[in-house]
Amino acid sequence: MKDKIRIASGQGFWGDLPSAPIDQVRLANAKSPIDYMMMDYLAEVTMSIMQKQKLRDPKAGYAKDLVEVIESILPDIVEKKIRVITNGGGVNPEACRDAIFALAKRRGIPIRVGIVLGDNILDTLDSVLAHGHELKNMETGEQLTSVRSRVLSANVYFGAMPIVEALRQGAQIVITGRTTDTGLTLAPMIYEFGWSEHDWDKLASGTVAGHILECGAQSSGGNFSADWKSVKDFANIGFPIAEAYPNGEFVITKHPKTGGMVTRQTVAEQLLYEIGDPKEYITPDCIADFTSIQLEDLGKDRVRVFGIKGRPATDSYKVSMSYNDGYSAQGTLTYTWPDAMEKAKLSDKILRSRLKKAGCTFDEMRTEFLGVDSCHGPLTEVDYGQVQEVVVKFAVRGQDKNSIIEFGKNIAPLILTGPPSVTGFAGGRPKPSDVVAYWPALLKKTAVIPRVIVEEVK
């Protein structure tokens, strides 16, 4: 058993800094080693985008950027023995693996790749429902029947264990579909340290490490709210690395001579990110108690995290479904001094009047004044008379597509038929785009079985 392993965060979401995973691997050396790199590509809405891509092309439906990243790092990860774990397989891990095999063959580099399947229950949804699993909306309690015909994607969140199995079978790259972000980091700890799947405190520790790594640089100085001006060299920000020990403790750090910083405060901010009840951080692997977490700032971009307690996992998986919920569109105009806000407010009044006259119906129309109070609303203290220029943003959503199209046709006319000193209309008429809504549910773990396939290309 190794006495410690170092897990690097390479990507916090699909579209994160492209150079980050390449730098994590490039900068790895004897003084700052990397054993694993995790990359998170999936957000709630991502699966529906990938599902649509797969419908158009059976060989699509995964994060194409991932294949580009692997192309860049392949020789290095083989030489440095770095194993890569990612959920970038989206709704088509097989196709993602095949693309990686194709490039490995082309480059003449043998590589062993594992995939995790079984999370995608879109095709078996009716059978799941027929077996008595209701898949009620966790937040509203509604029955799925109200949106069943409009479901675009349905995926179970698997935890760390299928990845552990792929690592046991020798995979150097593990590609999953919908896996929890935290499972990507927890899995190598379970595998390397031989943790039992009932050692709740240790599983909770690995889960907390995963929560700190899963948003990339958000734990190493990015989006840091305290004294953000003291963060050095954002341009070369170093993504976080978790240095994990067999007893569950770990240290968050980053490669030397990179930008950003790791302090008690940067780690604490990420720990609080997007959590609910801190005593009940529920994953398929365990329930982690975030109130038990202790932090010690060791200096020099090293923060020790320890004392973490966990409880037994629940008997359910979370299911993430997406469904079509009408259309939306948005457009902007810019009004300038004098009377910028008065003009912008009048433009909104005119637009609403014209859309009403045209018989348009929307679920919601929202107008915001960017640069003035669009985010902090009534908490802002702005003297409207002093506003030098304002971007007015009109947005609508609704079930009637024609109303949304009509909205798009009525933005530009405001320039010649409304208040003066207005500009900033570019990019043509706003077009309707599909609104994809999110349906979280629970499903008994016995209803789905993860499948792990590990193969090698030579």
Next chain:
Amino acid sequence: MKVQLLQICHARSGDKGDAANVGLIAREEKFYSLIKAKVTAAAVKKHFKGICNGKVERFELPNLWALNFLLHNTLGGGGTVSLKQDAQGKTIASALLRMEIDVPPALMKKQITKTRVVKKRK
């Protein structure tokens, strides 16, 4: 004395469905009991009048000198549906840091931070 939370706390926010979460962290341990006493769920609900349309839940994380708030019915339907500029509640954290609370002057003796609030231009 009245002190803006920005002076003694830092924060991060994000989305949980149609709820925004805000983690409010004391910059120093000595401020934790103070924010625990003053930044109640009711005070936060009042602060976010016109923004948060649901209930406010509060959770305590003393080890991290932090409070976590869930502001329900705040994001205009949630990340993928919302028409809001801040559909994911990313700026709710700085909105909370605008709040002012009463702080014993003795606690504020040492300058905590160089962060200044930029005065409104007249």
